[in-house]
Amino acid sequence: MDVILAAVGDAFTWQALLAIVIGTWAGIIIGGLPGLGSVVGLTIFLPFTFGMDVITSMALLIGVYCGSVYGGSITAILINTPGTPQSAATTFDGYPMTQQGRVDEALGWATFASFFGGVLSCVLLIFCAPQLAKFAVNFGSIEVFALVCLAMLCIVGISRGSLLKGLVCGMMGFFFSMVGSDPITGADRFTFGTYALSSGLDLIPVVVGAFALSEVFVRFSSRDEEATTIPEARLRFPGLRDIGRRLIELVRGSFIGSFVGALPGTGAAAAAFISYAAAQKLSPRRANLGKGEPDGIIASESSNNAVTGSAFIPTLALGIPGDVVTAMMMGAMVIHGITPGVRLMQDQAQTVYALFVVLIIVNVAMLVLSKPSIGLFRYLFKLPLGFVMGGIVMFSFIGAVSVRGNPLDLVVAALTGILAYVLRRGGYPLAPLVIGMVLGPALESSLRRGLLISRGDFLSFFTHSGIATTLFVLIGLFLIWTVTAGVLEWRARAATRRKAASAQPVSE
Amino acid sequence: MKSLRYSLAALALIGTTHAAMAADNLEIIVPFAAGGATDIVARSFEPTFSQQLGVTSVVRNVAGASATVGTAEVANSEGNPNIIGYEPAGALSIQPSLKKLPYGPDSFTYICRTVSNPMxxxxxxxxxxxxxxxxxxxxxxxxxxxxxxxxxxxxxxxxxxxxxxxxxxxxxxxxxxxxxxxxxxxxxxxxxxxxxxxxxxxxxxxxxxxxxxxxxxxxxxxxxxxxxGLPALDFSVWQGVVAPKGISDERAKQYAEACKATVESDKFKTFADKAKANIAYLGPDDFKAFVQKRFEANKQVLEDAGLTQ
Structure with missing residues (x-):
């Protein structure tokens, strides 16, 4: 108990609180600017932490991290351009709501869902970190392969409109992810002998091109009056009754995010897509999803912010960073002489508890700071559209190049932008392209590693472990369900068509 | 179309700022993303190093393709006295035997080895x-x-x-x-x-x-x-500083002295202790010979294991 009180004391110093406010606010703005995301934000702030004590520096970085994951939703809702890849799924319902003039409601739900997801995952982190970490260790390559297969199956349904067009874009994303070094042999693939391509295509430049740049192109080429105005950004929090009505959506999204975040090698973007797919199957209002339904925003935003808390589970409990962002946080801890690992919880209990407290304060700060941040975006977007779009292009390119410092990424962003514009004009959905790029590498390397481990025997995947078997059974059930439902629907439609045909003879 | 003109004007303005900013800063290339193990050491190395040289320096992370992209950037800056690379072992002594790269072990002016940890x-x-x-x-x-x-x-x-x-x-x-x-x-x-x-x-x-x-x-x-009972196998994870070829001997000497002073400074020692990095300084000639030796040895291993192209 003394340790916990001392930890709360550590977190409530003025330095730490100031760091939280600055970090969270800057994080929201950085996340909101297309192209600049969590990684860029952390890169900017990492050098500042060298002179701070450990809690203050972690407070700053956690603020930037959580803030940026939330901030991405603002531009996703306002201008159909996710500020970060994590918020790509928020555009599905966020932008339609904006078009319907419900921007205040959409931003309110995004803010509240982010807060809810963040806090719930903190609670899980505090009470179940060791157990969850132990469970996550059981997720070896074969289990991850089964999970990714399941996720991909669910996500196929996300693409609106033509399934074929969705698949085409998904495969394109998958193919993009294969350019560069082979994860198992290290040989170069699809580089056409150019050395510059051997580092592969990074996710950020592709996302920036696919969403931000293509949006700019669409707006400039459109003669539609609506495309040249951006609605005024306002924020209205949902009432208690509305929250109660959608509580189950909030909880489901947060749990999915917490679970996916604790697994190695997945991350917030994948969590948001998986959660959205779950809402599509389970939400009572699923018929409206994709047409401006708050449940879609909740699914995406509660889960991507839940990842922020649970991503610390493997980092703190095992010293294994789940993604690039937590790897950077771990680096910051090492600088201050704290090495995450199996003994961290015992040796540095006070620091760990202080981090938990900081995480919760950051989420509260995010809720408080949402209003002034959105206010800032309101002023930004009041500028003539040309400046806004010019700014988006600028930040997109800065973001694209600053992740790896590789000039090739500018070319990648520009070419993806042009490709995405053509695809959008042809009615192809872009989300599957991003999903393919996010899940493709996980699918490929887990399959190939799994084959190395089982010594080339694919059949033994199904019986490898209880978790793997369960997941494969779920995949089987899902397939049977989808096919049966499809056949039934087809029959019902055929029946009504027959009825219509017999009642009303064809006139031609 | 008016808005298109606005945005082009804004972009053109932004384009000029870069030219105004480019000054004679020392650029330290770290071929990994920010926050990684190598990056942390490089960033602790940088303040004392630039102080010793009396210049302003910037750490730039150029990540990708097993650290070879950033390393290639240093190699390609032949004759530039304002760029150095803080390099990991693999990029200098393994990758050149694994794939076709725009550089080899001879493409650098070797400055110093900083740390080395046995595996x-x-x-x-x-x-x-x-x-x-x-x-x-x-x-x-x-x-x-x-x-x-x-x-x-x-x-x-x-x-x-x-x-x-x-x-x-x-x-x-x-x-x-x-x-x-x-x-x-x-x-x-x-x-x-x-x-x-x-x-x-x-x-x-x-x-x-x-x-x-x-x-x-x-x-x-x-x-x-x-x-x-095996042959002596020496595998350590080490890091060092390299500059491009074609810089003046005087500049190379300045780098080498600054590196030695940095590695021997209390500040860096305290950090190395915390991060469990084992300080293992080697001067320019020793470092060059060391990299050459490791390059040959690693190449032999790769050939024995059938891993070369």
Whole structure:
């Protein structure tokens, strides 16, 4: 108990609180600017932490991290351009709501869902970190392969409109992810002998091109009056009754995010897509999803912010960073002489508890700071559209190049932008392209590693472990369900068509 | 179309700012993303180093393709006195033998080696294997799997060399970093891993041997590979500073002196202690000879294990 009180004391110093406010606010703005995301934000702030004590520096970085994951939703809702890849799924319902003039409601739900997801995952982190970490260790390559297969199956349904067009874009994303070094042999693939391509295509430049740049192109080429105005950004929090009505959506999204975040090698973007797919199957209002339904925003935003808390589970409990962002946080801890690992919880209990407290304060700060941040975006977007779009292009390119410092990424962003514009004009959905790029590498390397481990025997995947078997059974059930439902629907439609045909003879 | 003109004007303005900013700063290229193990050491090295040189310096992370993209950028800046690279072992001594790169070990002016940590051959503490001999025996029925932080990395090479030179039967499974490999080791997906003291201390691992020519302080009961009857295998994770070719001798001397002073400074020593980085300074000539030697040795391992192109 003394340790916990001392930890709360550590977190409530003025330095730490100031760091939280600055970090969270800057994080929201950085996340909101297309192209600049969590990684860029952390890169900017990492050098500042060298002179701070450990809690203050972690407070700053956690603020930037959580803030940026939330901030991405603002531009996703306002201008159909996710500020970060994590918020790509928020555009599905966020932008339609904006078009319907419900921007205040959409931003309110995004803010509240982010807060809810963040806090719930903190609670899980505090009470179940060791157990969850132990469970996550059981997720070896074969289990991850089964999970990714399941996720991909669910996500196929996300693409609106033509399934074929969705698949085409998904495969394109998958193919993009294969350019560069082979994860198992290290040989170069699809580089056409150019050395510059051997580092592969990074996710950020592709996302920036696919969403931000293509949006700019669409707006400039459109003669539609609506495309040249951006609605005024306002924020209205949902009432208690509305929250109660959608509580189950909030909880489901947060749990999915917490679970996916604790697994190695997945991350917030994948969590948001998986959660959205779950809402599509389970939400009572699923018929409206994709047409401006708050449940879609909740699914995406509660889960991507839940990842922020649970991503610390493997980092703190095992010293294994789940993604690039937590790897950077771990680096910051090492600088201050704290090495995450199996003994961290015992040796540095006070620091760990202080981090938990900081995480919760950051989420509260995010809720408080949402209003002034959105206010800032309101002023930004009041500028003539040309400046806004010019700014988006600028930040997109800065973001694209600053992740790896590789000039090739500018070319990648520009070419993806042009490709995405053509695809959008042809009615192809872009989300599957991003999903393919996010899940493709996980699918490929887990399959190939799994084959190395089982010594080339694919059949033994199904019986490898209880978790793997369960997941494969779920995949089987899902397939049977989808096919049966499809056949039934087809029959019902055929029946009504027959009825219509017999009642009303064809006139031609 | 008016808005298009606005935005083009805004973009043109922004384009000019870069030209105004480009000054004579020293650029320190780190070929990994910010926050990684190499980056942390580089960023602790940078303040004292630039102070010694009396210049302003900027750390720039140029990541990708096993650190070769950033390294190539240093090599391609021939004659530029304002750029250096803070390089990991793999990019200088392994990658040039693995694939076609725009640089080789001769493409640099070598400044200094900063830190070097020997690698250990380790198994999980939960396994009942306590010696290398036992490991070899138990591998005869069913080969073990060893992990690495990626194909062509030092952990991979160290184990590949061990397998070639002993009766140990083990196959390679690469991961995307030491962290994921540790996750796999904890879940018994793999059984063996070679890595440094930092990894050994932070996870529940048991060292069976050390890839060095003498036993390591603090691990006095861990035998060297040579003591186990294998040829001497020396695998360490080291870092160093290189500059492009074609810089003046005077500039190279300035770099070398600044590097020596930095590595010997209290500030860097305190950091190295905390981060468990073992300071192992080598001057320009020694460092050059060292890299050349490691390059040849690694090339031999890669050829023996059938990994070269």
């Amino acid at each position: 250990f051959l380790m198994v999980s503490k939960s396994s009942d294997i306590t010696s290398f001999k036992q490991l070899v025996e138990e591998s005869q029925d069913q080969p073990f799997l060893y992990g690495s932080s990626g194909p062509g990395t030092l952990p991979h090479l160290a184990m590949a060399a061990t397998v070639v030179n002993s009766d140990l039967k083990a196959e390679h499974v690469p991961y995307s970093g030491s962290g994921p490999a540790m996750n796999a080791l904890a879940g018994n997906e793999i059984q063996i891993m070679a890595d440094t003291e930092t990894i050994l201390e932070n996870y529940d691992l048991r060292p069976l041997a050390v890839f060095a020519d003498h036993r390591v302080e603090g691990y006095d009961d861990v035998p060297t590979i040579e003591e186990l």
